Amino acid sequence: MHKLLEDRPGKEMFLLGNEAITRGALEAGVAVATTYPGTPSSEISLNFFDISRQTDLYFEYSTNEKVALEVAAAAANCGLRSMCIMKHVGLNVAADALMTLAYLGVKGGLVIVCADDPFMFSSQNEQDNRFYAKLSGLPMVEPSSVEECRGMVQYAFDLSETLQEPVIFRTTTRINHSTAVVSLGSLSERKTGGNFKKDPFNYVAVPAVSRNLHAKLLKNLTEAEKIAEESPYNRIEGIGDLGIVVSGVSYLYVIDALNELGVRDRFKILRPGFTHPLPKGMIQAFLKGCKKALVVEEGEPYLEEGVKVAAQEGGLTLPINGKRTDLFSRLYEYDPAMVKKVIAGYFDIAAPADHPLDLSEVPNLPVRPPALCPGCSHRATFYVVKKAAGSMEYMCTTDIGCYTLGFFPPLSMGDFLICMGSSFATGCGFSKATDKKVVSFIGDSTFFHSGIPGLINAVFNHHNLTLVILDNGTTAMTGHQPNPGVDMTRLNMTGYGRVSIEAMVRAAGVGYVAKIKPYRIQKSITTVREALEYRGVSVIISEEMCTLYAKSLQKGGSRPFYVSDKCRNHRNCISELACPAFYVEDEKVRINPALCAGCAVCAQICPENAILPVKQE
Amino acid sequence: MDITRLIIVAVGGQGNLLASKVLGEAALAKGIPVRMSEIHGMAQRGGVVESSMVFGDAQSTIISDGDADVLVGFEPCETLRALKKCSEKTVVITNTSPIPPFTVTTGQGVYPDIDMVKSLIRKKTRELVVVDAAAMAGKAGNPMAVNMVLLGALIKTGVLPLSAEDVRDAIRTKTRKGVVETNLSAFDLGYEAA
Numbered sequence A: 001m002h003k004l005l006e007d008r009p010g011k012e013m014f015l016l017g018n019e020a021i022t023r024g025a026l027e028a029g030v031a032v033a034t035t036y037p038g039t040p041s042s043e044i045s046l047n048f049f050d051i052s053r054q055t056d057l058y059f060e061y062s063t064n065e066k067v068a069l070e071v072a073a074a075a076a077n078c079g080l081r082s083m084c085i086m087k088h089v090g091l092n093v094a095a096d097a098l099m100t101l102a103y104l105g106v107k108g109g110l111v112i113v114c115a116d117d118p119f120m121f122s123s124q125n126e127q128d129n130r131f132y133a134k135l136s137g138l139p140m141v142e143p144s145s146v147e148e149c150r151g152m153v154q155y156a157f158d159l160s161e162t163l164q165e166p167v168i169f170r171t172t173t174r175i176n177h178s179t180a181v182v183s184l185g186s187l188s189e190r191k192t193g194g195n196f197k198k199d200p201f202n203y204v205a206v207p208a209v210s211r212n213l214h215a216k217l218l219k220n221l222t223e224a225e226k227i228a229e230e231s232p233y234n235r236i237e238g239i240g241d242l243g244i245v246v247s248g249v250s251y252l253y254v255i256d257a258l259n260e261l262g263v264r265d266r267f268k269i270l271r272p273g274f275t276h277p278l279p280k281g282m283i284q285a286f287l288k289g290c291k292k293a294l295v296v297e298e299g300e301p302y303l304e305e306g307v308k309v310a311a312q313e314g315g316l317t318l319p320i321n322g323k324r325t326d327l328f329s330r331l332y333e334y335d336p337a338m339v340k341k342v343i344a345g346y347f348d349i350a351a352p353a354d355h356p357l358d359l360s361e362v363p364n365l366p367v368r369p370p371a372l373c374p375g376c377s378h379r380a381t382f383y384v385v386k387k388a389a390g391s392m393e394y395m396c397t398t399d400i401g402c403y404t405l406g407f408f409p410p411l412s413m414g415d416f417l418i419c420m421g422s423s424f425a426t427g428c429g430f431s432k433a434t435d436k437k438v439v440s441f442i443g444d445s446t447f448f449h450s451g452i453p454g455l456i457n458a459v460f461n462h463h464n465l466t467l468v469i470l471d472n473g474t475t476a477m478t479g480h481q482p483n484p485g486v487d488m489t490r491l492n493m494t495g496y497g498r499v500s501i502e503a504m505v506r507a508a509g510v511g512y513v514a515k516i517k518p519y520r521i522q523k524s525i526t527t528v529r530e531a532l533e534y535r536g537v538s539v540i541i542s543e544e545m546c547t548l549y550a551k552s553l554q555k556g557g558s559r560p561f562y563v564s565d566k567c568r569n570h571r572n573c574i575s576e577l578a579c580p581a582f583y584v585e586d587e588k589v590r591i592n593p594a595l596c597a598g599c600a601v602c603a604q605i606c607p608e609n610a611i612l613p614v615k616q617e
Numbered sequence B: 001m002d003i004t005r006l007i008i009v010a011v012g013g014q015g016n017l018l019a020s021k022v023l024g025e026a027a028l029a030k031g032i033p034v035r036m037s038e039i040h041g042m043a044q045r046g047g048v049v050e051s052s053m054v055f056g057d058a059q060s061t062i063i064s065d066g067d068a069d070v071l072v073g074f075e076p077c078e079t080l081r082a083l084k085k086c087s088e089k090t091v092v093i094t095n096t097s098p099i100p101p102f103t104v105t106t107g108q109g110v111y112p113d114i115d116m117v118k119s120l121i122r123k124k125t126r127e128l129v130v131v132d133a134a135a136m137a138g139k140a141g142n143p144m145a146v147n148m149v150l151l152g153a154l155i156k157t158g159v160l161p162l163s164a165e166d167v168r169d170a171i172r173t174k175t176r177k178g179v180v181e182t183n184l185s186a187f188d189l190g191y192e193a194a
Ligand code: SF4
Pocket: A371, A372, A373, A375, A376, A377, A378, A402, A403, A472, A476, A477, A546, A547, A548, A549, B045
């Protein structure tokens, strides 16, 4: 049994934030969960995926976040409690659905988990998704700790049903990826058989209907604000006359800071957890007793602006600050020491001076950037494309996945990237705007996610570029989730269809389509060269399973390679291929057999044929 | 309850997430407040993995520069890189077997001299415990048990509010059945060596 299915209320478990969120949803009786995987939210879906195979919970990996939200929206409108999970930028993809779904509303509870990533540990930007709540008019809740997640998810479901609106459950990486002791509640039964009651004049968003629905949304918003005023998740702590308004994970840093400074009794804290709409009355009542207030929040001044508006409307003139060059930044993550320093400075509190270590003697250390795994098929494909292009002048648009790492030297295959699925369409733009050859890379999962419209565009508008689809049979980057191109029977899973990338590409009318096996270097180079020389849209599908995934399925097991005496130290293997299994010892090139995946790519590019498979005993 | 802050740094694949999980479970079993936070984005791709663990009455799960009471480095160069988390009061435990990053292979960087790493850390912090964890893991019969050796050395320093038996219990219940015995020997070797 999955550990999150244990029905022992009161039991304490050491859970990851994402596990606590999953557990909260199970306790709320979630019946349908949909997602497109994205760090830092991925573990929620990994857990649901497992749980769905042991229970009657329906879970799906949808093709993208918009699809995921649409599926969940339908289920929720059949009365089923539903959850849709994504990373922050996923909500950009789902935004079109979100905005009008807010008009339609829901019948069963719908909770949209969206995980922001301040500091961009694994994202292309650090946008603050709280503004989506404001933009859409939907209620939003934000936990401050792992412990709070479980109960707050339940609250979000109840709130969603009370207001008949989806609720945004917004987290940040430090909530999703922190672990703490969580006390379990009881699991509730799932209601699974949905029922849709036709009501087209409330469900079909044509102008005449939407005019009414928008008015309904605003009414709900007023109702939501009333609930926010009374919500147990919006609370005031302490009785001092110095005020701090804080939400999200920063709350923890504030508490630690005040304790460490020994001034908790001088402070009053307002911690909104129900953060859209903000409880204006509560904020005003809070500010009335304060001489001065500080707003602590990572990201944009969302809360700060809300607090200032409330103060203005309440005729309050105390100083309220947050984001300011000498106070808090809009950049990156916060940390306890930095929050402590700002609090001490702003409120004139004596803080013990810190004595940072003098690190001037530490030499420049070699950096350790993440790299494509030893034997990764993407490395082979990049090498092949580079060799096939030869002296041709070209540029590469790339996309989001492990293969993004190919932009690091020495491969240097990636010149432009903005978002999921952008490589084909940006390739179209570059090929028109310049006379350079454009090669666009995209992974299989990203192709299905949002790459297909770019492909169709290239064909329709007669662009001249080569698209390389890196099909490694999984969504590798986020932890090897399946995608529509995966043969699920190989994973012993039934009940899935399979979409052929090749058939889709051919159906789009692409003039040149070829498949390569990237580990076969020479043959692949010849094919790619043809594709590059083709005028019009050419597509290469490079097929080879993700090495790491193959290993985890125990499908690997190839013999490692070693560098024999024939080696004459050209070091092409290092300078052109850069497989991390290589190292240099006493000026000699070596392969670490524990890392080598046995892909044989290096053996094919060695001019001395010095790289050989280790003989089996 | 007093607050103890622990940072573990490692290279992806060295098993530090399991090590911190074992410590967390041991603390939970003993009723010690514990929180932790991990940055493991791209860990499988050979990058640096960092876990922060906070024992006792603190709320935050991350540890600011200079605030670590104890630092465990699974790889010497990474231990040195994490020195900014330490103060002169910090106890440091480091494995001595290097895993040079690929940037060293390509000549973009130079791997620091191990003796220099040791003397620098020793000079800046309260105490440095040096363990050849790779060798001891091998001796224990499980080369993957570097993490358990380092846990042993960590517990021996007495900085954490956990006893050797607390951690042994957690190893018994929270690590894979087939490797419990070798994990325990690795833990003991690390404990004795420190
Ligand atoms: S996980 Fe797979 S796709 Fe990603 S770098 Fe490793 S081998 Fe390549």
